[in-house]
Amino acid sequence: MSGDLAGLVAVVTGAAGGIGAVTAAQFAERGARVLAVDRKPSPGHAGAEAAGEISFLQVDLQEEDAPDRIVDHVRARFGALDILVNNAALIGEDASIERFSLDDLRCIFEVNVIVPFRLCAAAVPLLKRSGRGRIVNIGSVNSIMAPKAGSSVYVASKHAIAGLTKALAAELGPYGITSNYVLPGPTLTPMSAAFGDSWREHYASRVPMGRLLEPGDIAGGIGFLVGDAGAMVNGHGLAVDGGMLAVLT
Numbered sequence: 192m193s194g195d196l197a198g199l200v201a202v203v204t205g206a207a208g209g210i211g212a213v214t215a216a217q218f219a220e221r222g223a224r225v226l227a228v229d230r231k232p233s234p235g236h237a238g239a240e241a242a243g244e245i246s247f248l249q250v251d252l253q254e255e256d257a258p259d260r261i262v263d264h265v266r267a268r269f270g271a272l273d274i275l276v277n278n279a280a281l282i283g284e285d286a287s288i289e290r291f292s293l294d295d296l297r298c299i300f301e302v303n304v305i306v307p308f309r310l311c312a313a314a315v316p317l318l319k320r321s322g323r324g325r326i327v328n329i330g331s332v333n334s335i336m337a338p339k340a341g342s343s344v345y346v347a348s349k350h351a352i353a354g355l356t357k358a359l360a361a362e363l364g365p366y367g368i369t370s371n372y373v374l375p376g377p378t379l380t381p382m383s384a385a386f387g388d389s390w391r392e393h394y395a396s397r398v399p400m401g402r403l404l405e406p407g408d409i410a411g412g413i414g415f416l417v418g419d420a421g422a423m424v425n426g427h428g429l430a431v432d433g434g435m436l437a438v439l440t
Contacts, residue, residue: 197222205279209380272317285341324368360426376432400433
């Protein structure tokens with residue numbers, strides 16, 4: 192697949208580490224010009240040897256003007272946009288429906304649903320001009336399988352992402368834009384590292400492939416959806432979970 196994204200422009204949010212960082216690097220290796228976006232400082236993506244390039248924009252996605260700033264930056268720097276990956280997300284603290292914090296509810300929905308919605312809206316004019324636009328949103332296996340107790344806010348936000356993506360597929364398909372979402376299984380990222388050994392042991396035993404997923408596994412699924420082979424995949428939720436949903440649903 193090396194070079195198959197040559198000349199294309201991509202935006203990846205939540206790209207300072209984990210799935211986003213690996214996705215940005217893989218896009219660049221395939222020849223894309225990538226704008227990596229995160230509220231954290233640039234981790235120094237190793238894109239110099241890649242066929243494409245990686246630029247970094249530090250911005251807090253919850254700021255009112257963040258979607259417009261990102262798209263304006265892409266337009267000014269590259270003059271185009273072909274691929275949008277909404278990867279940034281929050282999980283929040285587990286809490287029962289009786290104990291949840293309204294602030295947490297608003298914050299998680301802001302990052303996980305409202306920001307992707309607004310960024311898609313801001314990006315559509317450029318994606319229409321592309322002729323082969325791709326939107327990939329990051330969902331979760333928790334929008335299909337029975338989630339653990341106390342995760343209602345996060346799970347609700349990922350159901351919303353699934354619904355949003357399907358609606359975008361119908362609305363934007365006539366313009367040559369596909370909209371899909373990836374459902375990662377339990378993945379070893381800086382965010383999940385905070386969950387501790389019990390989390391890793393619990394989920395490793397539930398994945399038929401016998402191990403937890405790595406960011407590169409999820410990036411591979413994203414990479415399929417944005418490539419030529421995924422041109423007619425639209426409105427689809429692609430589970431990259433090592434078979435966990437197959438045995439638990």
